[in-house]
Amino acid sequence: MAWRLRLAPEKTSFDFFRFQWLTFGGSMLLMVAAFVAWGVMGLNFGIDFKGGTTIRTESAQPVDVGAYRAALEGLPLGDVAITEVFDPSFGPEQNVAMVRIAALDATEAVTPETIAAVEEALRTIDPAMTFPSVESVGPKVSGELVWGSIIAVALTSAAVLAYIWMRFEWQFALGGVLALLHDVFITIGIFALFQIKFDLTIIAGLLTILGYSINDTVVVFDRLRENLQKYKTMPLRDVMNLSVNETLSRTLMTSVTTLIAVGVMMVFGGDVIRGFCFSIFMGVILGTYSSVYVAKNIVLMIGLDRSEKPKNKGTPDEFANVDA
Amino acid sequence: MQYTPMMTAPAWKKALIWALVAAGLVLSVPNLFYGRVEAHNDAALAVEAAGFATEEQQAALDLWPTWMPSGLVNLGLDLRGGAHLLAEVQVSDVYKARMDSWWPEVRDALRDVRDQVGSVRRQPTQVPYELRVQIENPAGMAAGVEAVRALSSNIVTLTGVGQTDIDVTAEGDVLIVQLSEAEREAVDLRTIQQSLEIIRTRVDQAGTREPTIQRQGADRILIQVPGIGSAAELKALIGTTAKLTFNPVVRRGTNEDRTPGAGNISLPSLDEEGVWYTVEEVPVVSGDDLTNAKGDFDQNGRPAVAFQFDARGARAFGDYTAQNIGAPFAIVLDGKVISAPVIQSHIPGGSGIITGNFTVEEANRLAVLLSAGALPASMTFLEERTIGPELGQDSIDAGRVAAVIAMAAVSVFMIASYGLFGVFAVVSLGLNMAMIFGILSAIGGTLTLPGIAGIVLIIGMAVDANVLVFERIREELKNAKSAARAIEIGYERALSAIVDANLTTLITSAVLFTMGAGPVRGFAVTLAIGIVTSVFTALFVTRQMVETWYGLRKPSTVIV
Numbered sequence: 001m002a003w004r005l006r007l008a009p010e011k012t013s014f015d016f017f018r019f020q021w022l023t024f025g026g027s028m029l030l031m032v033a034a035f036v037a038w039g040v041m042g043l044n045f046g047i048d049f050k051g052g053t054t055i056r057t058e059s060a061q062p063v064d065v066g067a068y069r070a071a072l073e074g075l076p077l078g079d080v081a082i083t084e085v086f087d088p089s090f091g092p093e094q095n096v097a098m099v100r101i102a103a104l105d106a107t108e109a110v111t112p113e114t115i116a117a118v119e120e121a122l123r124t125i126d127p128a129m130t131f132p133s134v135e136s137v138g139p140k141v142s143g144e145l146v147w148g149s150i151i152a153v154a155l156t157s158a159a160v161l162a163y164i165w166m167r168f169e170w171q172f173a174l175g176g177v178l179a180l181l182h183d184v185f186i187t188i189g190i191f192a193l194f195q196i197k198f199d200l201t202i203i204a205g206l207l208t209i210l211g212y213s214i215n216d217t218v219v220v221f222d223r224l225r226e227n228l229q230k231y232k233t234m235p236l237r238d239v240m241n242l243s244v245n246e247t248l249s250r251t252l253m254t255s256v257t258t259l260i261a262v263g264v265m266m267v268f269g270g271d272v273i274r275g276f277c278f279s280i281f282m283g284v285i286l287g288t289y290s291s292v293y294v295a296k297n298i299v300l301m302i303g304l305d306r307s308e309k310p311k312n313k314g315t316p317d318e319f320a321n322v323d324a
Numbered sequence: 325m326q327y328t329p330m331m332t333a334p335a336w337k338k339a340l341i342w343a344l345v346a347a348g349l350v351l352s353v354p355n356l357f358y359g360r361v362e363a364h365n366d367a368a369l370a371v372e373a374a375g376f377a378t379e380e381q382q383a384a385l386d387l388w389p390t391w392m393p394s395g396l397v398n399l400g401l402d403l404r405g406g407a408h409l410l411a412e413v414q415v416s417d418v419y420k421a422r423m424d425s426w427w428p429e430v431r432d433a434l435r436d437v438r439d440q441v442g443s444v445r446r447q448p449t450q451v452p453y454e455l456r457v458q459i460e461n462p463a464g465m466a467a468g469v470e471a472v473r474a475l476s477s478n479i480v481t482l483t484g485v486g487q488t489d490i491d492v493t494a495e496g497d498v499l500i501v502q503l504s505e506a507e508r509e510a511v512d513l514r515t516i517q518q519s520l521e522i523i524r525t526r527v528d529q530a531g532t533r534e535p536t537i538q539r540q541g542a543d544r545i546l547i548q549v550p551g552i553g554s555a556a557e558l559k560a561l562i563g564t565t566a567k568l569t570f571n572p573v574v575r576r577g578t579n580e581d582r583t584p585g586a587g588n589i590s591l592p593s594l595d596e597e598g599v600w601y602t603v604e605e606v607p608v609v610s611g612d613d614l615t616n617a618k619g620d621f622d623q624n625g626r627p628a629v630a631f632q633f634d635a636r637g638a639r640a641f642g643d644y645t646a647q648n649i650g651a652p653f654a655i656v657l658d659g660k661v662i663s664a665p666v667i668q669s670h671i672p673g674g675s676g677i678i679t680g681n682f683t684v685e686e687a688n689r690l691a692v693l694l695s696a697g698a699l700p701a702s703m704t705f706l707e708e709r710t711i712g713p714e715l716g717q718d719s720i721d722a723g724r725v726a727a728v729i730a731m732a733a734v735s736v737f738m739i740a741s742y743g744l745f746g747v748f749a750v751v752s753l754g755l756n757m758a759m760i761f762g763i764l765s766a767i768g769g770t771l772t773l774p775g776i777a778g779i780v781l782i783i784g785m786a787v788d789a790n791v792l793v794f795e796r797i798r799e800e801l802k803n804a805k806s807a808a809r810a811i812e813i814g815y816e817r818a819l820s821a822i823v824d825a826n827l828t829t830l831i832t833s834a835v836l837f838t839m840g841a842g843p844v845r846g847f848a849v850t851l852a853i854g855i856v857t858s859v860f861t862a863l864f865v866t867r868q869m870v871e872t873w874y875g876l877r878k879p880s881t882v883i884v
Contacts, residue, residue, distance in 0.1 A: 002883050005740035056715070089722055110708070112556035132712035134555065141410060141706040152839040159831045167824055201774055204836060204844040208781070208851070211832030215785075215825040219792065222821040250795040254788040257737060261730040261784030265777055268729060270722035272402075272715070273773050280781065 007252040012245045016292060017237055017300075023293040031182055034189020041192045046199030049146050051103035051139035052078070053110045056085075056096065057122060059129040063097045071121045077114070078102035087271040096271070103139050110136040149203040156210045157181065164214075168221055175298035176217045179290040183213045187282045196275055205279030212258070212280070213287025216251055217295045223247050224296070228306065236304055240296045248292075255288040327880045330808035332871050341864045348759030348857075351393050351766050361396055364388035395765040398534075399550075400772035400846050403720055405713030406550035407558040410706045413519050413543050415512045417701035419453035419503060422511065426455055426490070430501055433471045440464030453503040462497040469494055472501060479507055512543060518700045520545060523562045525696040530561055530689075544706070555708040565658050565702055566693035568611030570641070571603035573652040573664050594660040595681045601661045603654045608644045613637025617695040619688035620677055627687035628677045631694065638674020646670040655680075657690075723776035730783045731757075738787055742794050745884050748869040749790040752861040756786050759857040760850065769853070772846030782854030788825070789862030792818040798884045807882035808874065815867060822863070826855050 016023075047054055057068075063084040072080055079102040090096065099118070103110075115134055123129050137145075157177055165173035184206050191198050224243040231239055262284060266277035333341075354361040367384035371377045377385065388394060401408055427446060434444045434457065442460025449456045459468055469492050476488040489507040493500045503511065516539055527535045527549060536548040552558050574588050575581075581590035581602045593599040613633050620630035633641055644653075645667050654664045655678050662680045682690070734753070739746035760779060764771065797814030801807065833855070836848035874882075 002743055004743065005737070007741075089718070089725075112559060115556065130712070130714075132715035133710060135709040135711075136555075136707065138704075138706040140412075148839055152835055155839070156832050156835045159835060160828050163828060163831060200840075200844060204774055204840060204847050207832055207836050208847075211829035211851075212785070214828040215788070218824045218828060219821045222824055226817075246799070247795075250791050253741065253791045253795070254785070257734050257787050257791075258781065258784030260733045260737060261780050264730040264733060265723075265726040265780040268722060268726040269777065269780070270719050272719055273722075273777055276774060276777055280777075 006249070007256060008249045012248055014241070014245060014248075016241055016244050017297070020297065024297045027182060027290070027294050030186050030189075034186045034192070037189045037192040038185075041195065043188070043192050043198040044195040046197045047100065047103075047135060047137045047142070048200040049142050049149075049198070051137050051142040053101045053103070053115070053134070053136040055099045055101075055115070055118060055122075055131055056133040057099060057129055058132055059095050059097075059126040060093045061095060061126050063095045064125075065097070067125050068097065068099065068122065071125055072099070072118060075114075075117055075121060077118070078104045085271050087274075088267070089270060103137075103142075110138075145200060149200070152203065152207060153184065153210070156207055160210065160214050164218070164221070168225060169304070171299045171302045171304055172221050174302065175295045176214055176221065178298050179217055179295035180210050180213055182290050182294050183209055183283055183286040186286055187279055190282055191279070196278065199275070201273070201276040202279050205276045205283065208280050209283025209287060213283060213290065216255070216287055216291035219250065220244055220247055220291050220296065228304075232306070236306070237300060240300060244292055244296065251288060251291065255284055258284050327878045328806045328808045330871060330874050331812060332875065333868070338868060341868055344860075345755050345759065345865060348755070348762035351395065351762030352758045352760075354388070354392065354394055354396055355761050355765060357388065358396065360387040361394055365394055365396070368394075393765070395768065397761060397764045398768060398770040399716070399720075400770045400775065400843060401548050401550060401709070401716075402711055402773045402843050403716040403771065403776075404550045405711050405716040406548065407552045407555040408707070408709040408711075409547045409555055409558055409562070410540070410708070411545045411547065411562070411703040412706055413516055413545060413703050414701045415515050415543050416452040418511055418515050419508070422503060423453065423455045423501075426501060429475055430455060430457060430472055433475055434459070434468055434499075437464065437467045437471045440467040447498065451502070453508055455501040457499045457501070459497055459499055465494045465497070465499065468499050472499065479504075479510060515700045516543060516545070519703070522696050522699055523547060526561055526692055527558075529692045529696065545703075551713070553710075555710045559705060559708070561689065561692070563703060563705065564693055565699045566611065566690075566696070567658055567698040568614070568694055569607035569656045570609050571605070571607045571654045571656055572644075572648070573654050574602040574604060576601050576652075576664070591654070591656060591659060591661050594657070594662050601654050601664055603656065603661075607656070608653065609633060609637045609641050611694055611698050613640070614694055617691040619684065619691045622677055622679045626679060627682040627684045628679045629682070629687050629691045629694065630677045631675065633674035635674075638672075641674055641676075642670065642672045646672075719773050719776070723773065723780070727776070727780050727783065730780050734783055734787060738790075742884055744873070745790075745794050745797075745870070748866050748873075749787055749794070749862075751869065752790065752866040753783065753786055755865055756854075756857050756861040757783070759861070760853050763853050763857065764850070769849050770846050771850065772843040774843045774847035775850040778847045778850035779854065782851065782858060785829075786854065786858035786861070789818075789822045789859055790866055792822055792825075793862065793866070794884050797882075801882065801884065807879065811870060811874070811882070815863070819863070822859060826859050830855050 057063075065082045065084060068082045069080065081100040083098050083100075085096040085098055087096070099122070101110075101114075101118070115136075119131055157180060160180065161173045161177045164176050187206060187209060190196075191202065220243060223246055224240060227234075227239045227243050227246075231242075234242075259281065262277055262281045266274055266281055269277055332338075363384045364387045367377070367381040371381055371385065431444060431446075434441055440461065441464040444460070445458045447456040447458050459465065472490075473492045476490045476492070479487055479489050487506040488504055491502045491504045493502070520537060520539060523545065524535075524537050527537065527547070534550055536546065538546045540546045547558065547562060549558055574585070577590075577600050578598050580592070580600050581588075584590045584602045587605050588602050589605050590600050590602050593601065613636060614631050615634045616632040618630055620628050622628045649667050649669060652664045652666045655662045662678060665679075678690075731753070735750040738749050738753075742749065757779070760782070763769070793814050796818040797810050800810035800813045800817075803810075805813065830852060833848045833852040837845055837852070840848060
């Protein structure tokens, strides 16, 4: 037999329910913690959701946040936040900072005069400073973007719920979607905890997690469905364990290849996209975990009505053709 | 175990699979020579428009053979650099103007029934599409309403026939005239369409390439212009109303005239500090009467704007100048006096120049604005973004590096895990990438920075379908079936998991596409295409490779 890299031994028979109280309970605890972090610390919303202006500055001189702040002191601006940006791809002459200015006006984005004044003030520090990007969003639009994002997450969850319900059974759909929300909310909690900028691309990241994480869950469910047919008398808990064990190698393989790709993008993809990649990275880890430890636990708790199956024998079984 | 032949796909199916792969490859090729193909495409467009090719254009045309596909992946604003604006058109501006023009008609109609309603007075109102008229004699209200209602006309809309353009109601001694809902909708639609048209003309005339100008929602316009230096520049071009009028000057002063007299208004000078002109409110001619305007120079070589009136404007302008030699008239732009020259002689031809303190760019921009026409309503800008081209290029470079490293790492990992089958999967992955770019080019899709992240994500996810199949084959091999049978069953059994898993991701990308804007939408498109191509390559292309290899080598055992 040729050598093969194995992420899981060839045949496993782990009892994934053995430490249920720790894994599932831990998950629930983490979710509560995520909500607490979210509620207490709040999210570090970007201008997409809060309105305001961000100006990216680039200078050959090292960034001195204090000097930047002092330069902008006299201007009639709202709250100003200045953060230095680091990236391994920056050269020694490349010192980047983000200047974020809170919105003042109720609807409009910003006046060109304000931006010109800010740029002029910053150029007193380094006359050669450049401004590779200037973005400005009015509070009116940002309010709508918040709603749009909430609707997007809700719609996606509903669509996935409907699809799994259609293809499997409602207990599976509920388990799958609850596992999804677990992944999304814990990721949001992490963003709150570390105060990472939360903008529109993060929402795209969260939606991607919804799509990806259900992927893993569906593969486990698919095998569970097949095994339920095969071992009609085996207790549900054991069928579940068998299914997870059988798909374990695949689950790990796929998660690892995805993590490799997203991890590489996170490191080398530049600072503009880092938050987005981070959200997907976290989502993949949580998604893998939740498809093994959360989704099926919920199905087990609700319980499946397996007694009905023999009655249906005469009619075409709903699982009969899915393998084709 | 013994070698047993495998059921193979029929020849037509094989041919179709490889033809699709080849098409994807060919369509993606232009993207490898992005700069060349872009120059070629630009030149081809210019040549088609002009009807002939200059030497320079011919050279650009020769950069890329015409028989090759020349579709490219569009680069989004975040990769190419440029400006993005989201404008809200103040449609209520137009309502107000409409109500102002209704007032004389309503007044005249009420005058006809004066013996019943008595004297009438216009009242101020907070609602822009409303006209409030107080009448002296409330007992005659019915007659007043009747008289005003007679002014209304029917309008035809998609939703309902037989609706009138105004609603007339009474509230105590106040008669209220409102634009009906159907009329307001019609006005909104017209205002937005005119604004879109004018913005498009202005942006096109400024000579930018591939601008995106779209209506969004009820009263918004999205404008994206690649390559423009800043959003402020774009705003100056499209944010100006550019209402030009020529008004007779009553007097000139150093303060705002508080008592300009009936029919007159006091306007500030554009660039002379503290100078105010009192002018007649009704203009002699206006920008609507212009047929053409272009940047020019006056006799002293200073930048100016040359203009040409249409027949009506030329006659009005000619008559006025003939009668008012020696008197000044004001050239007014958006409520400010550009200049107030004295009429030297009768100007019959209907053409002239506007001089002021212009730079060459300002003169050219004003000319563009004037010939495109005035915007029907003012705009507020809700969102504006400027992305420098260097930042975009940095993002492309970073994305490229990340994609290459991710590809290499995943390849090593797959080959280490599945040996020869891993090699097949990696080759499929390469073809998959080419097909994504091929499809993006063919449909004219836009690649954004999140889109690049989507492609990298696909590199990780695309092997999933292969992994599902390979793992399944391994299991079936353990069950001691023949190798050929194990492979067949592996593909069959893995199918439902592959389809379910990928359809859910496809649902997500559909939601992302409908809900998201700009960059996020680009991500949704690449993700969706990537899912389709990765399922295709895993189920068909990899399988073709496996079948071909199996048929050629005729192995007695298969190790996955």
